[in-house]
Amino acid sequence: MSFALEFTPHSSKQEEINLQIKRDLVKLQGINRYLLCPDLDEIKKNEAELLELTKFSVIEELSKKELNDFRDFEAAKNIAIAELSKSMPLDRAAKLALLVAYDTVGYGPISILLEDRSNIEEIEINSPTGLICIYHSRYGRCTTNLRFNSEEQFRITINRFIYDSDKELNESTPIIDAQVGESRLHAQIKPYSISGACATIRLNGRKETNIEHLLSSKTTNFDELAYLWMAIEVRSNIIISGAPASGKTTMLISLLSFVPRYLRAITIEEDVNELKFYSNVSSIVSLYGSKQKNSISTKEQVINALRMRPDLLIVGEMRGDEAKELFAGANLGIPFFTTMHSNDSEMSLIKRLLVRPMAVDPQAISSLDISIQMSNKGVDCREIGEIAEYKWLSRAEILDGGIQVGEDMVKIESVSLNSTINPNLLKESKVVGKYSANNGITKALAIRELKKRAEFLKEICSNSKSTLELTECIYRYNVGK
Numbered sequence: 001m002s003f004a005l006e007f008t009p010h011s012s013k014q015e016e017i018n019l020q021i022k023r024d025l026v027k028l029q030g031i032n033r034y035l036l037c038p039d040l041d042e043i044k045k046n047e048a049e050l051l052e053l054t055k056f057s058v059i060e061e062l063s064k065k066e067l068n069d070f071r072d073f074e075a076a077k078n079i080a081i082a083e084l085s086k087s088m089p090l091d092r093a094a095k096l097a098l099l100v101a102y103d104t105v106g107y108g109p110i111s112i113l114l115e116d117r118s119n120i121e122e123i124e125i126n127s128p129t130g131l132i133c134i135y136h137s138r139y140g141r142c143t144t145n146l147r148f149n150s151e152e153q154f155r156i157t158i159n160r161f162i163y164d165s166d167k168e169l170n171e172s173t174p175i176i177d178a179q180v181g182e183s184r185l186h187a188q189i190k191p192y193s194i195s196g197a198c199a200t201i202r203l204n205g206r207k208e209t210n211i212e213h214l215l216s217s218k219t220t221n222f223d224e225l226a227y228l229w230m231a232i233e234v235r236s237n238i239i240i241s242g243a244p245a246s247g248k249t250t251m252l253i254s255l256l257s258f259v260p261r262y263l264r265a266i267t268i269e270e271d272v273n274e275l276k277f278y279s280n281v282s283s284i285v286s287l288y289g290s291k292q293k294n295s296i297s298t299k300e301q302v303i304n305a306l307r308m309r310p311d312l313l314i315v316g317e318m319r320g321d322e323a324k325e326l327f328a329g330a331n332l333g334i335p336f337f338t339t340m341h342s343n344d345s346e347m348s349l350i351k352r353l354l355v356r357p358m359a360v361d362p363q364a365i366s367s368l369d370i371s372i373q374m375s376n377k378g379v380d381c382r383e384i385g386e387i388a389e390y391k392w393l394s395r396a397e398i399l400d401g402g403i404q405v406g407e408d409m410v411k412i413e414s415v416s417l418n419s420t421i422n423p424n425l426l427k428e429s430k431v432v433g434k435y436s437a438n439n440g441i442t443k444a445l446a447i448r449e450l451k452k453r454a455e456f457l458k459e460i461c462s463n464s465k466s467t468l469e470l471t472e473c474i475y476r477y478n479v480g481k
Contacts (some may be wrong), residue, residue: 031207047088051100055085058104077101108157109146110201117182117203121245127195135245151189154197158187161201177270209253210467211457219247220384222461224420226453227387227431228372229474230446231256234434235335237367239318241342241349242374247341247382249316251374255337257471259312260478266305269316270298285310289322298322302329310334317341323358330367346371346388346412350405362406366392368428387416389430397430426450453477 062072080097081090088096102111113123113134124133124141128151132144147155158169162185165178169187178185186201214220231238232255240248259265266285287300287305298315299322305313306329313329315322315338326336342349349371353360368390375385391397391421393409402409413425424433426447436446460473 012254018265020119033421038315047096050084050087051096052099054080054100054262055104057083058100062105073101076105080104107161108153108160109148112146113144115319116203120203120394122203123126123201125154125197125199128197130195151196153188157379158185158199161185170197209250210470211254211257212465212467212470214251214254215461217382219251219382221419221452222457223450224384224387224416224419225457227415227421227429228255229425229453229457230435230450231370231431232258233260233478234431234438236369236431236434237330237335238337238370238372239349240337240339240372240374241344241370242339242385243343243376244341245382246343246374246376248374250382251372251384252314252316252337252339256314257467257474261471261475263311264310265314266308266310267314267316268298268301268305268322270319300327302326304334305329306334312336314338317356320357322361323353324364327353327360327364331364346373346386346390347403350410354405362408363394365405366390366394366408366410383419383420384416386414389413389415392429 018128046292054187058079062075077097077100080100081093084093084096084100087093090360102108107114109132110123110125113132119137120134121137125132125148129148132146132148134144135141137197148157148442155169155366162169162176162178162180165180167173167178168222169176169177169189171189174190174192176186179185182204184202184204187197189197191243211225214225228238238255240251242248256265264285266287267286268289270289276287285305287301289296289301302313302315302325304321306325311334313326313334313336315326315336318326318338322342327340330336340349340352342352344352350368352358353368354362354367370390371386371388372384373382374382376382389412391402391411391413393400393402398409398411400409402411413428413433415422415425415429426466426468427443430444432443432450435449436443439446441449456477460470465473
């Protein structure tokens with residue numbers, strides 16, 4: 001087993017940058033905390049044999065102790081040190097004891113990677129014994145020197161990782177999705193994985209996702225957030241679209257800070273729980289849907305949610321026939337937020353909604369108000385590419401013109417493009433129009449309110465605040481305005 005601390009970034013960089021990456025990623029793998037040093041490159045044959053024997057000793061000793069948590073890492077490490085130090089110097093025993101602890105009560109070769117959720121976004125296992133890859137938040141996709149010894153070790157480790165989810169990866173369930181704490185795992189084995197086995201573990205970092213995070217990462221700006229805040233307040237139906245890993249879910253979670261706390265919001269997700277309300281919304285119901293056989297589908301959960309008198313439906317990702325029910329609910333006056341895999345233009349998004357598997361009724365499609373197109377321009381560079389409004393003839397939002405959609409006509413306008421709000425289109429914005437109508441003010445005053453909100457967001461985000469503090473400030477603004 002090789003534990004050389006080397007990573008190969010998949011992008012070409014200057015030599016000095018490569019050296020900096022190597023230093024940073026050595027720290028990432030835990031060299032400071034776990035003493036995993038380059039001298040572990042070569043594990044001698046007699047040491048390897050001793051490690052295997054020590055594993056049995058650790059398991060036996062832990063069983064005798066009758067620990068409440070059999071996965072006690074520190075206990076396993078100390079037992080291994082005591083056993084190994086009989087045959088080698090203490091410093092060498094301490095280093096090798098970590099490997100024993102990782103294999104007995106940890107998660108094998110991925111244990112080290114799981115320790116740095118703030119930097120590692122995903123762990124990618126492409127084959128049971130191939131080199132494990134990661135997606136680093138700063139350096140992108142990197143290849144590590146870590147690997148599983150066998151397909152059996154891969155299965156044991158994955159099943160140990162998902163133990164608390166009451167699922168198991170085996171011949172009966174060769175494809176699984178599982179929620180493990182804040183992480184999400186997808187794994188497959190033969191016959192569906194040609195390589196024998198593969199898995200992806202998406203690690204949700206310990207940092208809260210909020211509007212301040214969006215601003216600091218330059219995903220959006222104060223003007224766009226103020227517009228979206230107003231759009232949520234006037235009960236707009238919003239789809240956040242984009243390619244995989246473009247920041248759709250992060251955007252959705254962050255926008256939940258603008259949801260008024262008095263609303264009854266129902267979230268619906270498929271198999272995993274990513275949507276976290278960090279606000280003080282008083283009435284939240286979280287439901288699961290699934291694509292698995294004999295399970296309640298996402299579509300059925302949307303139907304169930306409509307029976308629960310919701311003020312807002314939030315679907316983690318819209319993929320199939322649940323879209324039809326979601327739009328049907330919107331036509332009953334129940335707004336929705338959702339994400340959707342699409343890297344197409346605004347009109348192409350409508351075309352996708354109209355055809356299978358979504359098959360939204362053409363008469364219901366006119367409830368779509370806003371699409372937010374997310375763009376992934378490289379490592380740690382996700383941003384809003386465009387915010388578009390949909391104006392419909394059937395809803396008297398336009399008088400003529402537009403593009404034919406069934407028997408209806410739609411006009412699509414880019415309120416914001418490349419992070420810049422169009423002031424001319426803002427004057428004719430349906431969001432501004434609804435806000436002015438709801439509050440009995442002119443559009444000019446509504447636009448002034450939007451600018452006021454942008455300044456307010458700038459003020460409260462100037463000092464680092466927790467998500468709850470941010471949402472509390474937004475709530476107080478809404479109450480006092």
